[in-house]
Amino acid sequence: MTETSVVISRVGHLGRLHLNRPKALNSLTLEMIRLLQASLSEFEDDDDIASVLITGEGTRAFCAGGDIIALFNAADTNGAEAITFWSEEYDLNARIASYPKPYIAVMDGITMGGGVGVSVHGSHRIVTERTKFAMPEAGIGLFPDVGGTWVLSKQVAGEMGTYIGMTGDVLTAGDAISADLADSYMTSDTLPALISALAVSTDREAVSRSIDALSTVFPAPVIDQNRAVIDATFAHETVEDIIAALTSLDTSFARTTLKTLAQKSPSSLKMTLALLRAGRGSHNLQQCLDRELGAVIQMFGQPDFREGVRAAVIDKDRNPQWVPKKLAEVSVPTFEI
Helix, strand or coil: CCCCCEEEEEECCEEEEEECCHHHCCCECHHHHHHHHHHHHHHHHCCCCCEEEEEECCCCEEECCECHHHHHHHCCCCCHHHHHHHHHHHHHHHHHHCCCCCEEEEECCEEECHHHHCCCCCCEEEECCCCEEECCHHHHCCCCCCCHHHHHHHHCCCCHHHHHHHHCCCECHHHHHHCCCCCEECCHHHHHHHHHHHHCCCCHHHHHHHHHHHCCCCCCCCHHHHHHHHHHHCCCCCHHHHHHHHHHHCCHHHHHHHHHHHCCCHHHHHHHHHHHHHHHCCCCHHHHHHHHHHHHHHHHCCHHHHHHHHHHHHCCCCCCCCCCCCHHHCCCCCCCC
């Protein structure tokens, strides 16, 4: 591999985007976002390129999200760099969703946060036996962004999206497909064959046939065992009512979920639920992305983001001190739809 953070290449009729920061779990930087945007423009204008494939270097992660260390450091200044990052990242998410050529993402390994943004909006979303899919932002003082409030509220059936967004639960490949967050399953050792097949696929139908031919039956989803409970308890309109519904059950799943929610930023939980509910009334992805940008600027200016990153990544004590500490002390965000 070269030293560039995104390796861009052509293989026959396939344009390849390869995230190349394996030591950082291929986390996204502003430079990478700009390289991806420029490459998508180049491939779109090239009549010889029939489809685009995005992958990640290494066996651990497709993309673990945005580079939160860089965003943490940006909070020490006026925050302009972080706002630029999020604004351009969201533009990239919208570009992927409307891309005129097949955009194939192989979510092999950790796929979280910003990694979801450069995969879940694609036309063909592939998971493997190593996939670990999550939107864990409420644990670092933010919320599921990169269009997550559109996907989780509009594309995921029932209240599963609310559960995924609020808890940050890690999904397996089977879970991701069951939740309509991925389309196909293939083992990680199939990637060379996929590249070869896509290289000779000259139109959208051929691309789909190539993927289907290499796909296999996905593992049984785990999360579906609790779908009925999730739909019942996460249907409420306030975080407090969701917690009350879970508390009334006194089951192992309910207790585990309550413990998970208790670890999240109270401000993030309320922002997440408000954005997901607003997402349900949105007409398109762009509306959600615009709303998310305003919300992320607001959250970035509050102490929980820096504290969440400190506890999770800097000091790694896993003991964030949220401000405010109690849900009752957090006002409910409101958004125009």
